[in-house]
Amino acid sequence: MPTERRIRAFPVAVAAILVAEAVLLAWNAWRFDWLRGYDAYANDRYADIVSTEYRLPSEAESGTWHTPPLWFALAGALRRLADAVGWEPVQRPGQLLAAAAGLAICVLVFLLARTLWPERRLLQLLALVLTATSPALLRASAMYHPETLAVALGTGGALVAIRGLKGRMTIPAAVCAGALLGLASLTRAWALPVLAAVVAACALDGWRRRHWAPSVVVLGSALVLLAPWLVNQQAAHGSALAFNRAAPSEPLLDRRPASFYLGPRALRAFGHPVTPLFRNELLPHLYADWWGDWALTWDSPPPPAPAGLLPSTVVAERARQAWVGVVPTLLALAGVLALAILANARRSAALAVLPLTAVGVAAAYVLFAVRFPSTDGDTIKGTYLLMALPAAGIGAAFVVDALRPRGRAWAIATVCAVTVLVALQLPFLVL
Amino acid sequence: MTDRRAARLGLVGALVFVVAQLTVGVAWSVSHDDPTVLQLTRRCLEREKGLAVEPPIGDAVAATARGGALRTVVEGNLVTISVAASAAEVERLHAGYAAPGDPGSRLDVHGRYVALWLREPSPTQRQATYDCAY
Numbered sequence: 246m247p248t249e250r251r252i253r254a255f256p257v258a259v260a261a262i263l264v265a266e267a268v269l270l271a272w273n274a275w276r277f278d279w280l281r282g283y284d285a286y287a288n289d290r291y292a293d294i295v296s297t298e299y300r301l302p303s304e305a306e307s308g309t310w311h312t313p314p315l316w317f318a319l320a321g322a323l324r325r326l327a328d329a330v331g332w333e334p335v336q337r338p339g340q341l342l343a344a345a346a347g348l349a350i351c352v353l354v355f356l357l358a359r360t361l362w363p364e365r366r367l368l369q370l371l372a373l374v375l376t377a378t379s380p381a382l383l384r385a386s387a388m389y390h391p392e393t394l395a396v397a398l399g400t401g402g403a404l405v406a407i408r409g410l411k412g413r414m415t416i417p418a419a420v421c422a423g424a425l426l427g428l429a430s431l432t433r434a435w436a437l438p439v440l441a442a443v444v445a446a447c448a449l450d451g452w453r454r455r456h457w458a459p460s461v462v463v464l465g466s467a468l469v470l471l472a473p474w475l476v477n478q479q480a481a482h483g484s485a486l487a488f489n490r491a492a493p494s495e496p497l498l499d500r501r502p503a504s505f506y507l508g509p510r511a512l513r514a515f516g517h518p519v520t521p522l523f524r525n526e527l528l529p530h531l532y533a534d535w536w537g538d539w540a541l542t543w544d545s546p547p548p549p550a551p552a553g554l555l556p557s558t559v560v561a562e563r564a565r566q567a568w569v570g571v572v573p574t575l576l577a578l579a580g581v582l583a584l585a586i587l588a589n590a591r592r593s594a595a596l597a598v599l600p601l602t603a604v605g606v607a608a609a610y611v612l613f614a615v616r617f618p619s620t621d622g623d624t625i626k627g628t629y630l631l632m633a634l635p636a637a638g639i640g641a642a643f644v645v646d647a648l649r650p651r652g653r654a655w656a657i658a659t660v661c662a663v664t665v666l667v668a669l670q671l672p673f674l675v676l
Numbered sequence: 677m678t679d680r681r682a683a684r685l686g687l688v689g690a691l692v693f694v695v696a697q698l699t700v701g702v703a704w705s706v707s708h709d710d711p712t713v714l715q716l717t718r719r720c721l722e723r724e725k726g727l728a729v730e731p732p733i734g735d736a737v738a739a740t741a742r743g744g745a746l747r748t749v750v751e752g753n754l755v756t757i758s759v760a761a762s763a764a765e766v767e768r769l770h771a772g773y774a775a776p777g778d779p780g781s782r783l784d785v786h787g788r789y790v791a792l793w794l795r796e797p798s799p800t801q802r803q804a805t806y807d808c809a810y
Contacts (some may be wrong), residue, residue: 246798313711365797402700467775499797507700508697508700509700509701509703509704509708510701510705510710511697511698511700511704511706512701512702512704512705513710528697529701549787550786550787551809551810552786552787552788552789552806552809552810553787553788554760554762554763554766554787554788556763557762574692574694575687575688575691575694578686578689578690578693578694579683579686579687579689579690579691580683580686581686582685582686582689582690582693583679583683583685583686583687584682584686585686586677586678586682586685586686587682590677590682593677640686643679643683644683644686644687647679647680647683648680648683648684648687
């Protein structure tokens, strides 16, 4: 009987978490001022131009012209609809689209964990909770911004690929994975490392089985969707991966000072983790922005002008977030490493997808941040790394589940610890 | 390779990474002090405005400012500038100066700075201190 009760309790717990997450994401999207999201005005111009003039914006018309158009087309269509029915602000449906994508990410991470470890329910639950309470995900899900849709599509592509790689990858599965990853790349360029990771994992599997077709099909079906965009960028802007500013001419390694790589003010991230401190110091800046809100765009007054004072609660709340993030960050790093070690030891392409994704996204991001240095630090944002969230969430859950002593008492203790972690974050996560 | 062994190895690798970053942070904070707001203000007044800056001796209110305080003369007008660490402290310093009698426009609050001028400051005198606000 107790076992039966536990079997029934699991889907109830999962459903309750997802319902709570849906309410939280919708609430935040409703409350968050769309203009405070990253590139909000430029995003709105892009969405408006795509949906009313059926063309891409020029460099002069939108600062986000370099971003692929899928989200803007959807948000633009919703914008027109809102305009037609008199819904104000007309950007709100775009924010709700980002929130829906945020919820989809949580569902997909749960399904990923379930696909990789079908018997380990605590692991699945932990992966879901750690993802659902990620501050970077919650912030991005409230913004008028394409990031969460790209992550949802990319994670969907990874899920289909991992399901295929668990057995024998079929051509329809490869087409589906490639299409989802192509759509993700047509939403944000950060999906390209995920596409590369999935193709690499499929190629590794193909090499072992002497069956190359799936990797070729994944890449081919993604490129069918993506190629027109890349060709347009190459033709119109001189680079398939053009950005909204020219890269400096000096050698790559001379573009950032040593402090960018070393992060000497890392300890300040636990005392005063907001702008302008440790600006452009990669790790502390990213860490503070992932767990908190370095640039002060979330539930706070705008960054003060010179001489201005921030309310002490704003800094204290973000400092608490920085402390809360220590253990999950350590577990996430450990998890990505552990999955890589395990995938290598077991020659498992399915297990390799997530660590390859995390490493690919991190490497692409560092290259981007070095290639395009900015004095105001606007190329360093936690949300840029959201594509690595599924790997981080599942990795952390794997480490906890693998290292915890067996037995019901320890399972309950783990759940209690995670509940405390979530409770500590709630004041920051709820707008 | 068991899951537990992989997780342990991953944890060791992550710890090495985190400890390396923290070591850099600790080494930096032991060997460097980031300038305080007061130091930045003093440096600006001295180097960019060419003013002589000294400690505000005998000012009981300025002595309690958590961000420190300084005294200088701008275009012949003596000013004591206190740096507050919070909005509540700005209120406290303001109230401290206003307690003996209302100083009127001689008392100027600008963000974290509370400035008491000897005489009512001219716009250019006030602007000189605003230019050095951080």
